[in-house]
Amino acid sequence: MQIFINDSAFEVPEKASAEQALVTFGAKPPFALAVNGQFVAQGQYQHLALQDGDRLDILSPIQGG
Amino acid sequence: MSVEELSAKEQIRYSRQLMLDGFGMDAQLRLKNATLLVVGCGGLGSPALMYLASSGIGRLRLMDDDLVELSNLQRQVLFKVNHLGQPKAKAAAKVLASLNNEIAVEAIVTRADANNLDELVNDSDLVLDCSDNFATRYAVNRSCYAQKKPLVSAAASGFNAHLAYFDFRRAASPCYECVFPEREDNPSDNCATQGVIAPLLGIIGAQQALLAIQCILGTGETGVVHSYNAHTLGQKQFKLPKDPDCDCCGK
Ligand SMILES: [Zn+2]
Numbered sequence: 643m644q645i646f647i648n649d650s651a652f653e654v655p656e657k658a659s660a661e662q663a664l665v666t667f668g669a670k671p672p673f674a675l676a677v678n679g680q681f682v683a684q685g686q687y688q689h690l691a692l693q694d695g696d697r698l699d700i701l702s703p704i705q706g707g
Numbered sequence: 708m709s710v711e712e713l714s715a716k717e718q719i720r721y722s723r724q725l726m727l728d729g730f731g732m733d734a735q736l737r738l739k740n741a742t743l744l745v746v747g748c749g750g751l752g753s754p755a756l757m758y759l760a761s762s763g764i765g766r767l768r769l770m771d772d773d774l775v776e777l778s779n780l781q782r783q784v785l786f787k788v789n790h791l792g793q794p795k796a797k798a799a800a801k802v803l804a805s806l807n808n809e810i811a812v813e814a815i816v817t818r819a820d821a822n823n824l825d826e827l828v829n830d831s832d833l834v835l836d837c838s839d840n841f842a843t844r845y846a847v848n849r850s851c852y853a854q855k856k857p858l859v860s861a862a863a864s865g866f867n868a869h870l871a872y873f874d875f876r877r878a879a880s881p882c883y884e885c886v887f888p889e890r891e892d893n894p895s896d897n898c899a900t901q902g903v904i905a906p907l908l909g910i911i912g913a914q915q916a917l918l919a920i921q922c923i924l925g926t927g928e929t930g931v932v933h934s935y936n937a938h939t940l941g942q943k944q945f946k947l948p949k950d951p952d953c954d955c956c957g958k
Binding site: 671672674676679680681683684685699701702703704705706707 | 908
């Protein structure tokens with residue numbers, strides 16, 4: 643199935659977890675993950691089964707200002 | 708001691724706000740009676756403060772222990788060549804006082820930390836985090852949470868920025884650490900190491916000012932994180948639930 647991570651399309655297996663998608667993307671901690679516009683707590687990454695068309699956003703903390 | 712009317716001059720100065728639908732005298736008086744603590748008078752603090760001062764926030768307290776440097780002038784639009792070497796908080800206070808002589812502006816030339824924040828935060832209606840380092844961000848978040856004061860937090864580096872409003876007067880509000888928990892491996896990148904595109908600070912600092920005004924008027928939405936991309940000019944919004952395991956606001 644196809645999902646989107648930071649607006650780019652990725653192929654992942656059916657019912658892949660958010661954690662698997664993060665590995666596919668090569669996300670480097672620390673980051674926050676939002677799925678379809680809502681943040682997901684880190685403890686839920688491995689339990690959250692993704693669906694076709696899900697939109698993931700990975701946000702790295704920023705300190706500047 | 709809240710002020711309950713505007714002078715004739717103030718009515719002219721703020722006329723373009725007073726005529727706004729759903730704004731009016733009551734809203735302007737709320738701004739006039741508000742005290743804001745702004746932590747950091749740099750890239751974000753500059754535009755945020757200029758709009759907050761010109762809009763008529765009655766009392767602005769500026770906290771920063773840095774001095775104005777030549778490399779600041781690319782984006783910290785409060786400062787001019789003649790401010791080089793001066794404490795940012797003091798130079799900013801002078802500029803803002805000349806921008807609006809109807810408001811009170813106070814410079815606090817001190818680095819914000821866990822020891823000095825609580826009293827200042829408690830004496831404010833709202834806090835803006837315009838700082839440039841994680842240690843200050845976590846200290847400001849914790850103090851605002853402890854004192855139950857609303858916080859408008861923003862950060863910018865490179866071509867990316869984040870912006871969020873946390874209304875700690877509501878028990879259900881999440882906090883900064885719910886989205887970015889304190890970690891030893893937090894990135895060390897900042898504007899000095901990574902650079903930052905100047906107008907990004909204007910875009911985000913102005914939004915901080917807008918969120919601050921919304922907060923004072925009671926219309927801001929708590930627990931929404933905005934992410935801005937200066938390459939695409941795209942801004943995304945994410946809902947942030949309170950994390951029950953958060954070190955700051957969780958159980
Ligand atoms: Zn929290």
